Amino acid sequence: MTVKELSEKCKFKTAALPDGDREIDGCYIGDLLSWVMGRAEADCVWITIMSNLNIIAVASLADVSCIILSEGVTVDDSILKLAEEKDVNILLSDKKTYETAVAVYENI
């Protein structure tokens, strides 16, 4: 399953998709960035409500396949621009974090 396929199946919005063909393996949920940085595994989907600049760096370091911003969280254009630059995929979900995770679980 690629990020692009997951996004279509779950009806997430794509905010930035510089690497839509990236394969997904697993899912991690967390909002404390330092915690996520050490624990999210490579290629997983990372679900969070944090939408500041630092999430791009954490996603890049942990090498996750994409960030899903849940609970209808929005994100600044400046951050999307950086995501494109750093090859970080960002999807948006209006569902609550738990329901977003369920949708990911049922589709990957």
Next chain:
Amino acid sequence: MKELSLNILDIAMNSVKAKADTVWVTLTETADTFTMSIADNGCGMKKDFLKTVTDPFSTTRTTRKVGMGIPFLKLAAEQTGGSFEIESKHESEYPDSHGTVTTAVFNKDSIDFTPLGDIVSTVTTLIQGSPDIHWVFKHTLPEGEISLDTDELKSVLGDVPLDNTEVILWIKGYLEEAYSETV
């Protein structure tokens, strides 16, 4: 980070890397604010580099392209409605007064304020890891003050090194006692 003491450890390690002789770790608390200041007399940063340190994609490390210590501290402070500031003088421009001061102010009333956590372990870890640095630790609370100056310890200890296990255990015990008497 789950505890502010881990942020302090992280920022103080920057001072160690900057080859500081002296590092001042100053914590000042009022009823509703918590201010941490890490000051050193290390090599300092040039203006161009200083501008980039809060950017998560800059670092002094060569193994990875991002360094997160300062961005995380800035975020932690701003999440509480507080503030963050870093000032630095590079040794090339200020041969006699170089160094860096990192200051973060937190609002303790904010639900996103992270507790200080195990500050005693942080201070002892720093001293044990870099016993040749002059560490000046001071924590001022509304109830009183806790302080430790490793130069004062050295004058009493003479030739016994600061990273001697017994000395480290004594420092730990001293700080724990000071906290239990003050807080």
